[in-house]
Amino acid sequence: MSVQDHPVELTAPDIAAYKAGNTGIDYVTTLDSGKPGPHVMINAVTHGNEICGAIALDHLFRHGIEPTRGKLSLAFVNHMAFSRFDPNYPRYSRLVDEDINRVWVEERLDGDEDNNELRRARELRPIYDTVDHLLDIHSMGTLSPALMLCNGLDKEVAIARQIGYPAHIVCGSGHVRGKRLIEYTPFNDTSNPKTALLVECGQHWAKPTATIALDTALYFLRAVDFIDPDFFAAHVTDTDPAPQRVLEVTAGVVTETDSFRFVEDYKGLEQFPKAGTVIATDGDAPVKTPHDECILVMPNPHARKGMRVLRFARDVTPL
Template sequence: MNRSPDSLSPMLDFKVRISRPDIAPWIAGNTGIPGFTSRDSGRPGPHVAVLSLVHGNEIAGPIVLDRLLRAGLRPATGKLSFGFVNLDAFGQFDPRRPTASRFLDEDLNRVWDKAILDGPRHSRELDRAREIRPFIDTVDVLMDLHSMLWPSEPLILSGVPEKGKALARGIGTPSLVVADSGHVNGRRLIDYPRFSSAETPCAGCLVEAGQHWEETTVDTMLDSVAGLLRHLGLAGADSPLPPPPPAGVPRMATVTTAVTAMTSGFAFVQTYRGGDVIPRRNTLIAMDGGTEIRTPHDDCLLVMPALRPSRGHTAVRLARFEPG
């Protein structure tokens, strides 16, 4: 059984400042897939899906979806779906051990490769991915809501395709958009060919809204969902969405290097925060055993540094800001 990288640091005292929501009214759903509810406007438009709980301990996302479902949010055009993905892991969430329920067998956001989905092996997360896959194959626009263990500026991960970048810029919140190709240890949901292939018009993005268990993260997610629905024309005049926040200065960055921890001794030379910018090329930022990790270019953006990464997992992504 694989282990969550978060669960490897039980000695760290992470505070849970939000409460686990009661999503019992939404477990049955209305799509034939547990945890998935769709609301159709009856008017032409895209099928937009907002998903939470791809990781079972990221409870800000289900708080947001629960609020919007209870408020009766319906799309003005097209169809809007809400998904609670890893229900089994969420069922084991314990605020006394909040890092332990990221997943049960394996990371559900690393299995979205057709060869894996069509392959012979099984796990609870992989079986759940197969269960929801037919639904995912009907989605035109996907927003995957996530939060972060370590301190970081909120951002949107767009993937590499231009359609993903355009979607992320249109959402507007968070204002930092990072284009990246994912992780060496598996494909994310936004990397699934329906959203990543240039041969389809469908697009997806992943919102990293802030630290896991903070109310500000919930607020950022609400603003992101509202931005998505306004951008796509699904937000009606009477929708229970928050008003647009003050416009931020949009910034676009592209990952140039994804650093994977190759040893169990990976350590940063200081406590970095996601969003930190290292001014000079060739600055030492970490040691991976005896290997130096240095910035590959000036003004290097640190994307989501994992301050205690497990061997084989992404430690940090290094990105370059795009002009303009």
């Protein structure tokens, strides 16, 4: 364990019971209320080492979650990577061949290339094509407060505000290679009402992260009018969420060397009043905040050369 690694306080649940599901796709279960309504979906373990989502879905299943209308699908996305999770080496099960949250580009999904994640993405794609509202549960490398990520489309911000949890909504990607699931064309299209949001619940293996994952799932289901109020009340932990702030990503930084160092042990959401504040060095080059009141989002203390190491944002919360 490197000095920067966080202890593993969470236990990855045994998800073998969910393999068969009822959709013909491994680890995907669709619960049908029998009543009209949209198709809503919650994803866990898009990244195999981000175990909070698996804990949240396991909790919902074990307590008999039932949608009050429409259909609810629950999926363990990268179960292949998750099955390799080892608490002694918790960082090494993010993916098998490549990041499944970068492959959502039509040319790649339709192409001939083959690997574990592309196969899984092709298997799941028909489901996403019928989903109206998706919540994709993730976690982060640092002890950052939780973040709801979206592209910044009006429809996304509207549903993120309706969910009302967690307290920070972050709009914009800040230069990612490939496309994340929330950027997959149908979700990222302003001409249809489909939405996909990605929640970063906290540090991957910190105890509160699993509680936040479950709370986000519950608030999401409440926002789409899918959950019995008694079920919500019986399982929610944070009954009085803080008011939300909306942050807009203004830039992303990709490392140019293998020796990127933050000047302090930033967790995320630190705010720097003055433009030009040095927050890191990349080799010998200083990395400075690009504007006043600049907010650091998702600093990655483990970034190697060519990886996105941080995003900058500004507060655009409507008054």
